[in-house]
Amino acid sequence: MPEITGYAFPNDIHVTWSLMIVMYPYITGFVAGAFIVTSLYHLFGREEFRPVARLAMATSFAFLLVAGLPLQLHLGHPERGPLVMITPHFTSAMAGFGILYSSYLVVLALEVWFVWREEIIARARRSRGLKRAFYAVAALGTYDTSPEALEIDHRAIKVLAGIGLPMACMLHGYVGFIFGAIKANPWWSTPLMPVIFLLSAAVSGIALLIVLYQLTAKLGSRPVDQQCLSALSRWLWFFLILTITLELLEIIVMAYEKSESWLIISELLASRLQFSYITVQMIVGGLIPLILLAIVVLMNRYLHERVRSTLSTVAALLCLLQVFSMRWNIVVGGQLLSKSLRGLRSPYEPELFGREGVLMAIVLLIIPFVILFVFDRVLGIWRRGEGGGGAQAGSGPAHAARGASHG
Amino acid sequence: MAGRNDALRVIQDCQAPAGGEPAAPTRREFLGDALKLASGAVVFLAGSAGAAGGAQPGKQPDEAYNWDDHLYAYLIDTTKCIGCGSCVRACKVENGVPDGFYRTWVERYLIGMEGSYVDSPNGGMDGFTPVQVGFVANKSFFVPKMCNHCKATPCIQVCPVGASYRTKDGVVMVDDTRCIGCGYCVQACPYGSRFINPATHTASKCTWCYHRITKGLKPACVTVCPTATRQFGDMKREDDPVRKAIEHERVEIMQPHLLTEPQCYYLHLDKEVR
Numbered sequence: 001m002p003e004i005t006g007y008a009f010p011n012d013i014h015v016t017w018s019l020m021i022v023m024y025p026y027i028t029g030f031v032a033g034a035f036i037v038t039s040l041y042h043l044f045g046r047e048e049f050r051p052v053a054r055l056a057m058a059t060s061f062a063f064l065l066v067a068g069l070p071l072q073l074h075l076g077h078p079e080r081g082p083l084v085m086i087t088p089h090f091t092s093a094m095a096g097f098g099i100l101y102s103s104y105l106v107v108l109a110l111e112v113w114f115v116w117r118e119e120i121i122a123r124a125r126r127s128r129g130l131k132r133a134f135y136a137v138a139a140l141g142t143y144d145t146s147p148e149a150l151e152i153d154h155r156a157i158k159v160l161a162g163i164g165l166p167m168a169c170m171l172h173g174y175v176g177f178i179f180g181a182i183k184a185n186p187w188w189s190t191p192l193m194p195v196i197f198l199l200s201a202a203v204s205g206i207a208l209l210i211v212l213y214q215l216t217a218k219l220g221s222r223p224v225d226q227q228c229l230s231a232l233s234r235w236l237w238f239f240l241i242l243t244i245t246l247e248l249l250e251i252i253v254m255a256y257e258k259s260e261s262w263l264i265i266s267e268l269l270a271s272r273l274q275f276s277y278i279t280v281q282m283i284v285g286g287l288i289p290l291i292l293l294a295i296v297v298l299m300n301r302y303l304h305e306r307v308r309s310t311l312s313t314v315a316a317l318l319c320l321l322q323v324f325s326m327r328w329n330i331v332v333g334g335q336l337l338s339k340s341l342r343g344l345r346s347p348y349e350p351e352l353f354g355r356e357g358v359l360m361a362i363v364l365l366i367i368p369f370v371i372l373f374v375f376d377r378v379l380g381i382w383r384r385g386e387g388g389g390g391a392q393a394g395s396g397p398a399h400a401a402r403g404a405s406h407g
Numbered sequence: 408m409a410g411r412n413d414a415l416r417v418i419q420d421c422q423a424p425a426g427g428e429p430a431a432p433t434r435r436e437f438l439g440d441a442l443k444l445a446s447g448a449v450v451f452l453a454g455s456a457g458a459a460g461g462a463q464p465g466k467q468p469d470e471a472y473n474w475d476d477h478l479y480a481y482l483i484d485t486t487k488c489i490g491c492g493s494c495v496r497a498c499k500v501e502n503g504v505p506d507g508f509y510r511t512w513v514e515r516y517l518i519g520m521e522g523s524y525v526d527s528p529n530g531g532m533d534g535f536t537p538v539q540v541g542f543v544a545n546k547s548f549f550v551p552k553m554c555n556h557c558k559a560t561p562c563i564q565v566c567p568v569g570a571s572y573r574t575k576d577g578v579v580m581v582d583d584t585r586c587i588g589c590g591y592c593v594q595a596c597p598y599g600s601r602f603i604n605p606a607t608h609t610a611s612k613c614t615w616c617y618h619r620i621t622k623g624l625k626p627a628c629v630t631v632c633p634t635a636t637r638q639f640g641d642m643k644r645e646d647d648p649v650r651k652a653i654e655h656e657r658v659e660i661m662q663p664h665l666l667t668e669p670q671c672y673y674l675h676l677d678k679e680v681r
Contacts, residue, residue, distance in 0.1 A: 001507075007525035009552075009599030010509045016590035016603055076588015076608030080568070083587060089569035094591055097567075183665055184561060184597035339599050340681055342525055 005271075006264075006343030015335045019350040020074040022331045023361050025175045025197060026324055028067050030368070032172035032198065033205010034060035035108070035164060040235070042161040048231040052213050054115065056205075058381050059212065060168070061112055062371035064105060070364055071097070073355050093178050100174055104167045111160040113140075114153050116379045121145055123380075172201045179330060186261030186341070187268065187334040196246045200323045202239040206232055207319035210312050220382065224309065230300050233312045237293035240319060244286045247326065264341045272336045272347055277329045285322025289315035472621045477576040478642040479615060481556070482649045482658070484674040487636040488549035490515060494628035494637060495532040501616060501627035508602045510613040511553035511628055516679055517544040523679050550680050551637060553628070554579060554600035554613035555661055555669030562592035562601060562612075571610065577642075577670055578617055583609040597665050615639070 002013050038056040041049035049056075072081050085098030113120075121143050124135035142149075173194040179185075180193025210232050217224045251269070254262050269277050292315035296308055303311070332348050351357040375381060490513055498504060498511045513531030517524040521542040528535065531549070556579045563571045563579065570586040573579050581592075586609035593601045593610060604611040616626035620639070624630070629639045640649020652658070658672040662681060673680075 007514075007527070010512050010527055010530045011593075011602040012599045014602065016593045071589075074589070076590075076603055077586065080585070080587040083568045083585070087568055089566055091564045092567040092591070093565065094567035094589065178591075182561075182565075182595055184595055335594075339597055340525070342681070 003346040008338030008343035012338040015348040018356040020070040023070040029201035029204045030063040032168040032201040035168040051225040062368040199243040204323040206236040207316035210316035233296040280325040289318040474576040481671040482638040487634040490549040497627040497631040555671040558668035561595040565595040
């Protein structure tokens with residue numbers, strides 16, 4: 001039995017939304033964050049992101065494929081899960097999930113297809129037998145790689161990125177809305193919630209790419225494009241500043257207003273969430289990467305490659321921790337305080353095994369990387385001869401970007 | 408049922424084309440119809456899964472009972488409660504409420520100038536033993552709590568599949584053949600009245616003993632209350648004492664600032680109660 005300080009409503013002592021509901025926004029955050037990076041390249045012509053544009057898109061896709069799993073694992077009746085899509089009750093924020101998720105999946109899958117179309121065709125031409133049949137089917141029967149066809153591809157990619165970006169933002173903003181629109185819970189109920197979720201999604205997405213880009217470069221013995229790394233660090237810094245500012249603002253406004261709920265929330269932060277909020281989310285995951293990234297951004301010219309790489313990697317890993325602790329503090333923290341506003345329950349400890357346990361959470365985090373690995377094997381995330389050659393596979397998105405910066 | 412009709416219509420349309428000679432459908436038409444049929448079938452299957460048993464939204468519980476003739480309300484006079492816990496025990500027995508969860512509970516308040524103390528050991532089920540507090544308690548009282556059966560309830564609003572619903576006679580219920588157990592309603596209820604039943608893995612809550620009230624009985628908690636703290640009434644009956652009290656007395660509701668329009672009314676509530 002959990003221990004209670006003060007008075008909690010007797011049904012409020014259970015943490016109904018478990019670790020899986022922490023994982024859900026964490027994973028969706030990577031989807032949105034990685035997509036923002038690929039959009040910076042495809043849509044806004046940020047040439048410096050070219051080396052990670054394809055990786056970012058594949059990452060977004062890989063995480064999207066597992067985004068619904070934690071929800072499904074959490075349900076008391078997983079077999080009825082599809083009812084959310086088949087018979088949605090539209091006044092529910094949660095009913096929007098099916099529509100948003102599936103339409104975003106379609107847009108992202110289409111965009112992936114257009115970006116990798118040349119690669120698919122090249123592979124179909126290169127391979128034999130079953131493999132050839134697979135790529136032929138994946139190419140949807142058209143082997144046209146004429147400049148005109150490629151031009152159409154580029155335009156399609158731009159349009160899809162244009163549709164995909166607001167959808168990715170909505171998909172994640174909506175996750176924040178699920179919490180922000182619960183008036184029963186003062187720790188959740190703020191219009192800032194979707195914005196904070198969205199910005200921290202960008203933080204987690206960019207941070208993941210910084211780590212993933214350097215790691216894959218090391219594994220594949222490819223050089224890390226320092227300009228790209230600097231740019232990623234710069235944007236990470238920018239989004240981290242925004243995120244921390246808003247997260248602090250939320251608290252400061254509550255404290256300054258001396259709202260009815262502040263008494264219990266201040267106690268929550270000072271006792272139950274002291275470690276996960278103040279230490280991890282604000283100091284280790286917030287302040288320290290803020291300083292590290294400031295060094296990378298402001299002293300960029302003077303940094304040796306290895307220093308830059310180390311600083312940005314450490315900062316990115318801490319940012320990943322920051323975003324996870326933020327999800328944890330919101331989801332779990334909100335359930336530690338009773339709606340009686342008079343009591344707190346003892347900290348929640350997730351089970352180790354079982355459907356909603358720690359091991360399952362780790363598996364959920366590993367699956368996207370397995371998908372990424374398969375994706376790389378099947379379609380190839382890295383262009384051959386990255387930087388120079390790759391006449392066929394590489395020039396695609398660059399065209400689109402040039403189009404963007406010119407038009 | 409709409410799904411079933413749609414599915415049937417599509418089948419009939421396919422079987423009986425207009426005109427004597429059955430015209431072969433084009434590929435486009437065929438694919439279109441197949442798509443309609445498939446989506447109809449999915450909706451139909453979803454409907455039949457939900458229709459397997461239990462109370463149904465939009466369906467009356469009993470033919471002899473007309474829910475258009477009733478609109479229930481609940482009245483709690485906090486000055487009368489003695490904290491015996493009979494109501495909590497009766498509810499548990501009547502509704503098979505699992506241990507550690509409560510469809511109704513009783514809170515004890517001890518309030519002084521220097522502080523306040525609230526508790527509800529085991530939901531008040533075993534009554535209350537004396538307690539020592541570090542301040543002079545000038546007043547103390549008991550407050551029975553339960554689902555407020557709100558008219559504008561957030562729990563129904565947030566249910567992603569429509570498993571939570573409000574009957575025409577004003578009772579908020581959960582269709583546990585349809586509930587997916589997501590727990591969103593548990594989070595959305597400001598009063599802590601809902602929980603996920605560990606046996607059924609669905610949301611559970613007070614139903615005002617719907618199986619009793621539709622037979623003309625009172626909810627179990629009202630029936631056993633020795634002091635008439637808990638009263639149950641029908642707002643559609645002009646001579647109903649509960650309706651009269653709500654109409655003429657100064658009644659209060661829980662957390663009025665949330666605008667959920669509770670149908671559980673309180674007499675003589677203290678400002679400390681939330």
